[in-house]
Amino acid sequence: MEFIDREREIEVLSREWRNRPSFVVLYGRRRVGKTRLMREFSKDKRTSFFTFPEAIKEVQMREFKRAIASFLGDELILKVETDNWFDLLSYLAERVNDCLIVLDEFTYAIKSDRKILSDLQRVWDGILSEKNVMLVISGSLLGMMWDDVLSHASPLYGRRTRSIHLKPLDYPNALKFFRDGEYGIRAYMLVGGIPPYLRLASRYSSIEEFVREEFLSDYGLFYDEPYVILGEELRELKSYFSVLRAIAEGNRRLERIANYLGLPARSVYPYIETLMRLGFVEKETPILGSRKVSLYRISDPVLLSWFVLTYPQMTDISSGTARLDDLYKVFSVRFEDLAREFLLLKRPLEFETLGRWWFRGEEIDIMALGKDTASLIEVKWKDLSERDARRVLKELEGKSTLVRFEGTFRFGIIARNIEGKEELRDEGYLAWDLGDFY
Template sequence: MIREFVDRETERALLEEEWRKGGGRLIILYGRRRIGKTRLVTEFIRGKEGILHFAEDTAPQIQIRRLQEEMARFFADTLLGSLELATWDQLFTYLAQKPLPERRYLVIDEFTYLIKNDPAILSALQKAWDTALAESNWCILLSGSMLGLMTDTALSYTSPLYGRRTRDMLLGPLRFADARKLLPSFSFQDALKAHLTIGGIPEYLLKAADYPGYAAFVEREFFNRYGYFYREPSFLLSQEFRELKTYQAILNAVAVGNTAPGTIAQFCGMDARHLYPYLEAMTRLGIIEKELPLLGSRRQGVYRIRDAVFDFWYNFVFARRQAIEMENHPADAVDLNPYFGKRFEAFVRSEFARTFLPGYTVGRWWYRGEEIDLVAVRERDGSIIFGECKWGNLTERKARGLLTRLVQKAEHVRHEQCRSERFCLVAGGVEGKDRLRAEGFLVYDLADIEAACTGGHLLSG
């Protein structure tokens, strides 16, 4: 069944813009596995003519032969199909010498498999591009999932393709407002839980959509040795890195709360000086990220797991694998609320804050044991907003206590250039929300988040 294709308007518009321009076009599309690159490409080429090639991780000669056969079919060239071509250079030279009266496409999906098995393909393509393809009617799109290989070989300044691509696009996850469209049977809260667990990865969301709700999905697909996600993070790491045990130890360390380089190294039993290459590699791939406090010291950076699937897996599955293998670990024995609280904070900063705090720079602040979940600064009018985020429901008394404490913590933040302060509370539910708003506080709950996701009106900062 063909599922609904949601969002990606910006990416589709960029691809169409490239298609309409004159001369040869060389587009590099990359992003993590399951992100929806193939579906985007399929939508882009719908109604157009050209060659779509799905590369495989196999010997170069087999790869050359398969693409050769596809070219022969497209051009109805039986002679090409009968030739014994041994190099990529021969294949792309043929393509460069073939005149095209109108725009056509050549799409190579999982291009990284070709680079991995024979890097000479890059030089062959560069030569053909420089001699003829740059002035042709070919629109060439190279798509790849192995991010390290793609950035090092196809995108770096040392690549033969450097300076020749006409567009490169890093495809990111869907935002929650679009991601929840792929979960029609989930309640709003269940859809948000799923987003906090698997992020906006289309293929993951489609897997979750097979279930009536969040609990059944997580129990069957994470806490089950035959579950779709039971080995997924290990597989993704194995596609990019060789020292799996080291990367897994680092991710486990960060997941359980060791966020400073020193404590991560101590947890893993390694020298802190040797830790940074691993952190940088995972940061580059979007698995983890380095966070700096807004309006704080730049030397206080900490690391958090950015990718939701990795975060959930290393929080709950990694340490329970033996019990899961023995089919002796029910999912309902796990308290997920602390995890939801942590991811909800990040969600509010990265997604929801864009709705109710337009024009603000958003982050968080911490110093010597004190922490503020959300700090937002708008330079044009010198305004600053301090916020607290809580996953659960709050009584009015609890909400007032949190806001009082927030005002006290804000006194420690240095923001001399900010003249106007406001205070914000975002939670699952807030009793007395309207009364707190009448007193000047910005207060939001899941009902407001749902309204924002459906285009409803919000009281703005």
């Protein structure tokens, strides 16, 4: 399978390789491509690569000994009787030099025995930090990586020379998985930039077929994927699911989420705070105006798609009667995200900051602020006639009277397709559709 993007991460890793001894912490959500990245990076290097299984400590240690024996060509390690990681890690460290050591899915080892943190710290301080070695530890359990590996309280604090938070692919790189650009855009809006999800979507010839088979079938990958994504990180899954369901149904203010759940806001906020910390939810404040007026949104595309399409239809899925009626809701929300990403990556206009604006019931999907110019942009997942587009632009001009900005306003629209796009541009309006995204 083709390895797509990650040039920046490869360059960072290469710099660490040149500056050995080095200690890199690589973390990112499940399936984002951490293992594949390290496999690619390690291809031309002498590498000890071990992926911790999600198992009890004894199983992990037995597998680790086998991996060391294979790497060193030394079966004596198989006869070592020990119940602590220090013995095994120091055995490897004392016998290597000029190599790369990758401890993949390290958080599974922490779950089985937290003492591995202090054992690894002792091995790094006493042996590896004096050798021409690059050590990489990676993990998918973000809460554990932050609390147990990266925090001030971790035994490993102060040892790392670099940390890399591996993010999903952006949309231009996601499109490389697809032959058809518009199909790729729709798939990206549904599942985001997670390589295995994109690869799965690329097998299908239509979005409708993809959604039916993978979201609306009890044999589909995404039928229970959120239980895996959230279950690894969180307890009290029912409470977190309820918060996410509330947001997916349009309850974006804290008080409305609390009312949906029938709980006081102070009881709900800790759940939202945890979801934000893990990157599943984002807090939005208006780009101009009071920062106290906050909205919450599901930022993980798969979770948004699942809570809109799959979760409400669990009974219908079991009986084979699930419908695609709400697919438009996902695209409407995600097309705004995509439009912002398009503006940030392609830079078809100049601006310093980008965000949403709302005030007293009025909203503007995107406001791009420059020093002297504010571009107000409406986003529509629709095919617009020139007449419809002009009506939307006229409404934006009306909303601009409520915006407190001392400068010039420009008005624009981003839609699936815009008839008369060039004529609008000639008149000074901003106008882009999917044809400009590729």
